[in-house]
Amino acid sequence: MPATYAKKLADKGFAALAFDFRTFGESGGKLRGFESPTEKIKDIKSAVSFLQTVNAVDNNKIAGLGICASAGYMVEAAAEDSRIKSLVTVAPWIHNPEIVNTVYGGEKAVQEKIQISEAARKQFEETGKAEVVPAASKTNSKAPMFGEIPYYTELSRGAIPQWDNEFAIMSWKEWLTFNPMPKAKNINVPTLFVHSEKAAIPEGARQFFQNISTNNKKFVWLENRAQFDFYDEEATVKKAVSLTVKHLQSTL
Numbered sequence: 001m002p003a004t005y006a007k008k009l010a011d012k013g014f015a016a017l018a019f020d021f022r023t024f025g026e027s028g029g030k031l032r033g034f035e036s037p038t039e040k041i042k043d044i045k046s047a048v049s050f051l052q053t054v055n056a057v058d059n060n061k062i063a064g065l066g067i068c069a070s071a072g073y074m075v076e077a078a079a080e081d082s083r084i085k086s087l088v089t090v091a092p093w094i095h096n097p098e099i100v101n102t103v104y105g106g107e108k109a110v111q112e113k114i115q116i117s118e119a120a121r122k123q124f125e126e127t128g129k130a131e132v133v134p135a136a137s138k139t140n141s142k143a144p145m146f147g148e149i150p151y152y153t154e155l156s157r158g159a160i161p162q163w164d165n166e167f168a169i170m171s172w173k174e175w176l177t178f179n180p181m182p183k184a185k186n187i188n189v190p191t192l193f194v195h196s197e198k199a200a201i202p203e204g205a206r207q208f209f210q211n212i213s214t215n216n217k218k219f220v221w222l223e224n225r226a227q228f229d230f231y232d233e234e235a236t237v238k239k240a241v242s243l244t245v246k247h248l249q250s251t252l
Contacts, residue, residue, distance in 0.1 A: 001158065001231040005065065005090075008241045014248065015056050019047055025162065031130050033166030037073055037178040044077040048084060061085060061252040065244060067230065068200070069093045072180045075208065079186035086251040087191045090240045091230035094204040096181045103201065110176055117172035124170060135167040143167065151228040158231065184211035190251035191217040194240050196225035218247070 006016035021040045023029035044064065051057045063086035066074025071092030078087045101107050124130045136152035136159070137143035144167050151158040152165075159165065181204075191212055195205050209219050220243055222236065229236040 002067065002070075004232065004237060005067065005241060005244075008237070009065075009244065012241075012245050014245075015051075015054065017047060017051060019043070023168075025164070030128075031124065031168055031170075033132055033135065033164065033171070034130075034168045035069075035171035036174050037076075037180075038174065040070070040073045041077050041080075044073060045081050048077075048081060052083070059083070063088065063248055063252060065090070067091060068227070071205075072178065075187065076180045076183045078189060078191075079180075079183035085189055086248060087187065087189050088194070088244050088247055089192070089205070090194045090244070091199050091225075091227055092193060092195060092205045092208075093200050094180055094208045095201060096179050096204065096207070097177075099201055099204050100176050104176065113172040114176055117170050117174075117176075120168070120170035121173070131169040132166050133169060134165050136165060142169075144172075150226070151231055157228075181208055181211070184208045185213050187212045188214050189216075190214065190247070192243065192247040193217075193219045194222065194230075194243055195219070196222045196229075198224055199227040199230065216251070 002018040006018035009016040020027040021043050023032050023034040023036075048062055051062055052059050062083055064074045064078050064084045065088045066072070067090045071089035072094045074089060075087065075092075075094065078084045095103070101110055104110050104113065120131045133142040134140050135143060136145035136149045138148060138153055140146065145152055153159055191214060193205055193209050195202055206219075209217065222239060225233075225236050230240060231237075
């Protein structure tokens with residue numbers, strides 16, 4: 001899915017970089033499938049550093065595009081790294097403790113996942129063995145995306161051979177306690193949000209956007225788009241890319 005956006009942006013003349021976060025895909029890391037917001041934000045900043053070494057890239061015209069959960073990481077990176085000159089999020093998953101409790105079954109259920117995560121981390125630190133479950137599964141209830149999950153459980157869409165479909169149980173604590181909301185006030189670059197009321201947790205994106213300090217910001221709501229439509233539904237992706245291109249051309 002990131003490659004889809006990168007290719008379409010490249011077709012419009014942008015130097016676009018899509019990469020695997022550490023512990024995922026072709027990137028390194030002994031522990032696989034570790035969903036760590038802290039480390040992923042570092043990876044985004046490292047990607048910016050890499051782009052600054054590419055002759056075809058203007059160091060003063062580097063932008064960040066984050067989709068779904070990566071939007072939460074991208075907004076925090078943009079708030080902290082002044083080398084990112086423009087920001088776009090598509091179908092952003094941006095949560096806070098209240099949203100986490102709503103999505104994951106209430107405060108008690110969230111705390112149980114955190115305790116399981118802490119036990120898994122202790123096991124990994126003591127033995128070097130990590131408990132890993134499928135990230136998406138129709139049959140394994142331990143999977144964070146359990147049940148009939150469009151895109152991730154479909155071989156013709158996201159369940160491609162290159163995706164390992166792994167989730168390290170020790171990820172739960174970092175993921176559930178991650179809260180980028182306070183960073184909104186530190187974003188001073190031109191910003192575009194693209195989302196839909198029918199997609200995932202629009203209230204989180206709305207709340208974050210309202211608190212962004214810059215006045216050079218725009219929120220585009222697309223009608224009747226599900227979250228996964230932004231991943232590979234042709235018309236939705238085309239519209240999101242078109243909006244992104246217009247934003248980048250006018251702000252970089």
